[in-house]
Amino acid sequence: MIDSTLCWFSVLACLVLNLTVPARAGHYDVTYDVTGRKAHTTGSHSSCPADNPYTWVTNGAASGGGTTGVCSGGVVVGVGTVKCSGKIKAIFTWVGDNSDDHPPTHAIIKETTTAHWDGETGSCDDDRHHDPIGGTYGQTSTGVTWSVHKGGQTFNIECEPKAEANWDGSGSSGQIGGNASVIYEAKAYWANMTFEGTTVVNTNQDWILIGQKLTATVSVDAQVGSITYSWVRPGLGLPFSDYVATLPLGKRTDWVDSSLASNSWYFAKGTSEDAKCNVTLTSIGVTLLVTRRIDVKEPLLTETNIGPLVTVVGDMKLLSNTSGQWLEDMTSPTDFALYLTPLPGSLSYTGMLWVTKVSPPANFPGADDSQWYFYQLLTTKIKIKKDDDSLLHNYRWATPDKGLDLVPGSTNPW
Numbered sequence: 436m437i438d439s440t441l442c443w444f445s446v447l448a449c450l451v452l453n454l455t456v457p458a459r460a461g462h463y464d465v466t467y468d469v470t471g472r473k474a475h476t477t478g479s480h481s482s483c484p485a486d487n488p489y490t491w492v493t494n495g496a497a498s499g500g501g502t503t504g505v506c507s508g509g510v511v512v513g514v515g516t517v518k519c520s521g522k523i524k525a526i527f528t529w530v531g532d533n534s535d536d537h538p539p540t541h542a543i544i545k546e547t548t549t550a551h552w553d554g555e556t557g558s559c560d561d562d563r564h565h566d567p568i569g570g571t572y573g574q575t576s577t578g579v580t581w582s583v584h585k586g587g588q589t590f591n592i593e594c595e596p597k598a599e600a601n602w603d604g605s606g607s608s609g610q611i612g613g614n615a616s617v618i619y620e621a622k623a624y625w626a627n628m629t630f631e632g633t634t635v636v637n638t639n640q641d642w643i644l645i646g647q648k649l650t651a652t653v654s655v656d657a658q659v660g661s662i663t664y665s666w667v668r669p670g671l672g673l674p675f676s677d678y679v680a681t682l683p684l685g686k687r688t689d690w691v692d693s694s695l696a697s698n699s700w701y702f703a704k705g706t707s708e709d710a711k712c713n714v715t716l717t718s719i720g721v722t723l724l725v726t727r728r729i730d731v732k733e734p735l736l737t738e739t740n741i742g743p744l745v746t747v748v749g750d751m752k753l754l755s756n757t758s759g760q761w762l763e764d765m766t767s768p769t770d771f772a773l774y775l776t777p778l779p780g781s782l783s784y785t786g787m788l789w790v791t792k793v794s795p796p797a798n799f800p801g802a803d804d805s806q807w808y809f810y811q812l813l814t815t816k817i818k819i820k821k822d823d824d825s826l827l828h829n830y831r832w833a834t835p836d837k838g839l840d841l842v843p844g845s846t847n848p849w
Contacts, residue, residue, distance in 0.1 A: 461531040462656070463542065463623035467491035468524040474501030474615065478515015489523070497523045500616030503554060503602040514604040517615045522595045525621035529588050537639065539586040539625040541723045543657050543716070546594065547620040549577040554600035554613025561596045581719040586625070594619050624657035626714055628727040634799050642730045644799065645702050651710045652697040653725050660718030666698045667713065672706035672731050705733040735794040
């Protein structure tokens with residue numbers, strides 16, 4: 436008489452139709468706030484002091500400048516000083532190309548700054564640490580600066596380029612006056628992640644079922660040369676890269692990192708977390724973490740007839756294959772099977788039997804046409820002994836050539 440208890444740990448894997456969302460892009464518009472900013476002129480001429488307000492162009496630049504005197508007939512009259520100073524605010528606003536576009540969590544910022552003076556004496560500083568270059572009677576501080584800034588629907592960046600020129604009328608510079616000017620141009624580029632395989636809910640929520648393949652792709656708007664990618668393993672949801680659910684084998688392949696712009700994986704457990712990828716723009720030395728929220732849902736599972744799926748007790752029969760037939764063999768068996776008592780009015784059953792109903796959550800069109808499987812997460816070793824307590828045989832359930840509790844030689848699961 437042989438009794439055996441098997442402990443099973445199963446999860447449900449679901450495959451649904453690939454549901455592809457529209458490609459998402461968009462851009463940032465930039466405007467400038469130069470309220471109160473001006474080139475201020477002082478000097479001996481009767482028109483002094485004088486102010487020349489800064490100006491700006493949408494998606495262009497903000498600028499300001501002036502001379503040390505007042506120009507009359509091409510001649511600057513009067514000695515004095517012109518000074519440009521004050522913060523320029525760049526205001527970025529996200530504009531989506533599609534109604535379900537998401538603004539990026541981080542933006543790649545390119546700032547082009549210039550501060551210039553010419554005259555007898557002067558100074559300039561573009562506020563981005565570019566040293567002035569030029570001669571005795573004029574210099575320019577200019578350059579391009581790249582950085583990463585927190586994105587979102589709108590955000591601001593400030594810059595305060597400064598320039599000052601002085602002209603004393605001596606003519607030692609060979610000029611007829613002095614000039615000072617500043618230019619500030621800012622652009623924001625996106626680095627976004629898009630999903631394939633998800634169901635979009637309420638225009639901005641990405642849902643997916645466990646066992647449904649997720650493909651995430653990172654796109655970068657800026658044309659800045661070479662890019663490297665490093666995907667971050669999801670911390671929850673038991674991610675895995677692939678699986679096999681067949682009669683001879685039930686197996687998951689662990690999550691795999693990717694150095695490409697795209698990566699694909701599945702979830703075995705419900706979760707709500709960010710998919711993440713570190714993106715490095717190698718030519719400009721900028722690294723940013725690109726993320727996107729994914730909500731992983733679990734189907735609704737109803738268990739009937741046998742109760743909980745965790746533990747099943749039945750009669751174990753030892754078998755051997757003789758001339759192509761599986762027969763009971765208590766002496767030198769090569770296999771075994773777990774038999775359950777047939778349900779009333781039913782045929783004989785072999786293996787662990789339960790009846791389940793799987794229902795997808797709401798908001799998943801097409802999910803009723805999905806496939807689903809049980810697969811084992813734990814391999815259980817079983818030792819079977821004779822009545823005299825001597826070891827008869829060692830068995831390891833679900834070795835690669837055994838599968839999911841099948842009748843030996845069967846072509847159908849329980």
